[in-house]
Amino acid sequence: MTNSIQPSSTRSRYDRDGWFRSPEVLGPDALARLTGRVEALAERDGPEVVYEKGSRVVRGIHGCHLFDDTCRRLVRLPALLGMAEQLLGEQAYVYQFKVNMKQPGEGAAWPWHQDFAFWSREDGMPADRAINIAVLLDEVHAGNGPLRVIPGSHRFGLFDSGAAGDAGEGDWHKHVSADLAHTVPDEVADKLAAESGTELVTGPAGTLYAFHPSIVHSSSNNLSADRRALLLVTYNAVSNAPLRLTRPEFLVGRDTSALTAVGSNSL
Ligand code: SIN
Numbered sequence: 001m002t003n004s005i006q007p008s009s010t011r012s013r014y015d016r017d018g019w020f021r022s023p024e025v026l027g028p029d030a031l032a033r034l035t036g037r038v039e040a041l042a043e044r045d046g047p048e049v050v051y052e053k054g055s056r057v058v059r060g061i062h063g064c065h066l067f068d069d070t071c072r073r074l075v076r077l078p079a080l081l082g083m084a085e086q087l088l089g090e091q092a093y094v095y096q097f098k099v100n101m102k103q104p105g106e107g108a109a110w111p112w113h114q115d116f117a118f119w120s121r122e123d124g125m126p127a128d129r130a131i132n133i134a135v136l137l138d139e140v141h142a143g144n145g146p147l148r149v150i151p152g153s154h155r156f157g158l159f160d161s162g163a164a165g166d167a168g169e170g171d172w173h174k175h176v177s178a179d180l181a182h183t184v185p186d187e188v189a190d191k192l193a194a195e196s197g198t199e200l201v202t203g204p205a206g207t208l209y210a211f212h213p214s215i216v217h218s219s220s221n222n223l224s225a226d227r228r229a230l231l232l233v234t235y236n237a238v239s240n241a242p243l244r245l246t247r248p249e250f251l252v253g254r255d256t257s258a259l260t261a262v263g264s265n266s267l
Pocket residue numbers: 100110145146147217218219230232
């Protein structure tokens with residue numbers, strides 16, 4: 001596994017809270033290169049680019065590591081892959097890669113949900129032994145639709161009442177749109193939030209976070225004048241590959257072999 005700066009106390013904190021802000025950041029050169037690539041990829045004409053409801057405003061771009069060299073390298077940077085391996089305690093591969101753009105005044109909210117509900121019910125992922133690494137491509141503040149997490153909420157299993165394939169065979173749009181297929185009822189999230197509080201995933205561009213597949217999270221509309229592009233790499237433990245492969249490869253990685261880190265965090 002990749003050597004990393006994470007001591008074991010970091011792992012126990014992550015296990016307790018289900019989220020973690022990395023002391024490492026992506027440098028300005030890497031960030032500029034990545035942001036440039038993402039803006040270019042948003043122009044692609046394929047199903048991996050998803051739009052806000054009823055418009056041509058780009059909501060998300062999926063699977064970029066499959067077709068873009070900068071993104072292919074990004075998932076192998078020690079700051080991302082090393083953190084994922086340390087917190088998972090196992091070698092990992094890329095299960096999912098997405099950039100959610102949240103354009104100024106346009107980016108729609110994501111209701112309370114748990115990512116593992118999608119991966120378990122739609123793909124048959126055996127356990128929540130995956131991890132999201134978030135890269136803030138823009139400065140994220142309280143006003144431009146940051147992720148909001150409920151610390152510790154990953155420890156109670158899944159809260160939705162859905163069953164496998166609830167969104168309907170092939171209807172993966174309900175996994176990436178504002179009308180999410182698997183949500184956590186508001187009253188459940190309100191109760192958890194009243195007990196544990198909530199935290200915002202904010203910071204300057206380049207900030208890195210990790211969060212757990214089962215943590216309850218949401219994000220609000222972006223009513224501000226600032227874009228909130230958030231890049232999310234989901235690493236899955238190599239021992240935890242899903243059983244059902246019905247969704248497209250840009251949503252569920254097919255190459256389950258362990259990744260090897262590159263030598264530096266430059267792009
Ligand atoms: C968001 O981009 O605001 C939400 C992303 C997610 O929940 O995966």
